[in-house]
Amino acid sequence: MDQNDGLRNDRSSADRSFAREISYPRISKEGSSSNFSTFGSGDENSNEAILNSKEEAMDTSEEPFSPGLTGRELPSAERMVAMMHLSETAPSPTKDITRRLSQLGGGDTARFPGDFADIFLRFDHLGEEQQIQFAQELLLRMNQFQHGEINSYLKPLLKRDFISLLSNLGLHVLAEKILFKLDASSLRAAERVCHDWSRVVAEGxxxxxxxxxxxxxxxxxxxxxxxxxxxxxxxxxxxxxxxxxxxxxxxxxxxxxxxxxxxxxxxxGNFALHKINCRSENSKGVYCLQYDDEKIISGLRDNTIKVWDRNNLQCSQILTGHTGSVLCLQYDERIIVSGSSDSTVRVWDIARGEMLNTLVHHCEAVLHVRFQNGMMVTCSKDRSIAVWDMLSPKDIALRRVLVGHRAAVNVVDFDDKYIVSASGDRTIKVWSTSSCEFVRTLQGHKRGIACLQYKERLIASGSSDNTIRLWDIECGACLRVLEGHEELVRCIRFDNKRIVSGAYDGKIKIWDLQAALNPLSLASSLCVKTLVEHTGRVFRLQFDEFQIVSSSHDDTILIWDFFNNSVVTLPQSAASGRSSTRIDGDNQPMALLAEPLAR
CATH class of the missing domain: 1.20.1280.50 (Monooxygenase)
Structure with missing residues (x-):
């Protein structure tokens, strides 16, 4: 077997792309290559021809051409002459590559009469499509024996090592682009084909x-x-x-x-568990949190916001100002926005810990807050949703108030297209982000909805009916009901692989999202793992590819680390370290749910 054959399947898409970029030269009967097709009028040499084809070039299984397969009349001599007079047509962009490939061997055109030189020259100046059409016209004039002879010359031509060919011609960039299309296993195999291939991989x-x-x-x-x-x-x-x-x-x-x-x-369910004890004289629960590589920021029932150092798990800063429990918060690089049972929304400078703004609008507890791209949405126990324009931390103006829920609005989420809200009235409502107009209602939960996340077309919601539902926001259909929690599902997050939920039963469950979206999956296969470490209700969680961070009524924050923290030796002497980059599980501002919940 040719040593390139083992890579043919893996290279198929790259080969087809390459075939469109390059005109293959002909191999003469002695094995040399030429940029010209050879044809005659009946002697032995007239049986030699090469098809300069783009689309069929990579198919080595092509059968010899047969006139019986075409069903077309033989073209007139006038048509062939007309095609040759198209020599003034501008050459294709790949002519330079074709010319450089032809330098590896020259066709023996001296054996033809002198006037054939003009035909070869005109053929060389045709566009690629016209060259193919011209060769096809010649093939139609040949018999089956001649087709077989041509096919015998095509096979070795199509198996030629074009990577080495390009490399030897100085076209390294093109060779690198072809091999870059390979996956890791194919790239490793390509290195073993020959020295030229290995050199292209290394130098590129x-x-x-x-x-x-x-x-x-x-x-x-x-x-x-x-x-x-x-x-x-x-x-x-x-x-x-x-x-x-x-x-x-x-x-x-x-x-x-x-x-x-x-x-x-x-x-x-293999993890390293780290615990932060948030207990104080007045603390009776950690209602909300958000984290990055350096810190965890939490909102507590003792009316404070506490910042925890990820390195030593110690409290590094306490923000005071709320006169009620801090039920929800979200932060970015500059500010923290928090909502409280004191009915206010407060904005804080994240570096200095100073309060920058206090928004007084809702008449009852602020249960959830979300902000991004100059817009903020808050919801409240007063059954309303407030949409705000955020020009700066100190310049925040009320844009619109959305009403329609018949009970406390426990959670909101939004993107550029939709605002999504969930309520103790058992419904999810969808609103237009741009116009703030009502779009549709999603119904199915049998009791109040406590938590929700929305991303792209998918909504995941958790309810006091102990279930999780997955919804298609565009059509409003319920895609799946997940059952397993024994009490109210209080918090939920998902990424493209998994759903993680926390409930009043103190348990955190990990679900297979892709299986849940497959209607053929058995319900028993959807819950991958149940984590039991909290001794109280799970109020809030957030996760990324490596960890879950959760908070509870038991006054603790738990860090569940699924990453392999064993020592790994890197090649050569590259230093292993830890950069300080923010982790955000869904790459969206975090939305947090708070107590109390309307059922």
Missing amino acids: QLWRKLIENNVRTDPLWRGIGTRRGWIRNLFRKYPLPQLGDTYYRQLYPIITRDIDTTERNWKL
């Missing part, structure tokens, strides 16, 4: 580029790179010279082992 730093591409597109890769420290070696304008192709080739399987270990830990 294709392993580094493959890792960079995965980091761009997959948050799990990005998170592991941040935690292991190797991400700082990527995306440099001038790659570090001491980190060559060997380093990245050895790094790749280390990364995939980290990924496999992390995914296995999620499935098996």
Whole structure:
């Protein structure tokens, strides 16, 4: 078997793309290549021809041409002459590549009469499509024996090592682009084809580029790179010279082992547990939280907001000002916005801990707050939803009040298209973000809805009927009902792989989201793991690819670490470290639910 055959299937899409970019030269009967097709009038040499084809070039299983397959009349001589007079047509963009490929061997045109030179020249100046049409016209004039002879010359031509060919011609960039289309296993196999292929991979730093591409597109890769420290070696304008192709080739399987270990830990429930004790004289529960790599910010029933250092799990800052329990909060790089049972929304400077603004609008407890892109939405026990324009932390103006729920509005979420709200009246309502007009109501829960997350077309909601429901926001259909919690489902989050929910039964459940969206999946297979460590109601949780952070009525914050924290030796002497980058499980501002709940 040709050593390139093993890669043919993996390279198929890349080959087809390449075939569109390049005109293949002909191989003569002696094995040399030429940029011309050879034809005659009946002697032995007249049986030699090469089809300069783009679309059929990569199909080595093509049968010999047969006139009986066409069903067309033979073209007139005038038509062939007319085609040859199209030589003034501008050459295709790939003519330069074709010319450079033809330098590897020349066709023997001296054996033809002198006037054939003009025909060859005109053929060379035709566009690619016209060259194909011209060759097809010639094939129609040949018999089956001649077709078989041509086919015998096509087969080795189509199996030629075009990667080495491009590399030897100095077209390294094109060769690298072709091999960059391969996945990791195919790239590793390509390196073993021959020295030229291995050199293209190494000089093109294709392993580094493959890792960079995965980091761009997959948050799990990005998170592991941040935690292991190797991400700082990527995306440099001038790659570090001491980190060559060997380093990245050895790094790749280390990364995939980290990924496999992390995914296995999620499935098996293997984690390292870290606890923050928030107990104080007046504390009776941690109602809300949000975190990043450096800190956890929590809202407590003792009316305070506390900031916890992730390195030592100690309280580093306390914000005071609310006169009631802090029921919800969200922060970004500059500010914290909090809502309280004192009916106010307060804005804080995250660096200095100073209160910047107090918004007084709702007449009862503020149960949820969300803000992003200059817009904020709050909801309240007073059954209303307030939409705000945020020009700055001190310049926040009420835009619109949305009414329609018949009980406390426990949670809101929004994006550029929809605002979604859930209430103790058992309904979810959808509103237009731009116009603030009502769109539709989603019904199905049998008791009040306590929590909700909305992203793209999917809504996940949890209720005091102990169930979780998945909804399609565009049509309002309930896609799946998840059962398993024994009490009110108080908090819920999801990403593209899993759903994580917390309930008043003190349990946190991990669900397989993709299985839940598959109507053929059995209900018994949807819950992957149940985590039981809290001794009280679970009020709030947030998660990313590596951890869950949860808070409870038991005055604790628990960090469930599913990442493999064992020592990993990186290739060569690359330092392992931890960058300070913010983690946000769904890359959206966090929305938080608070006590009390209307049932």
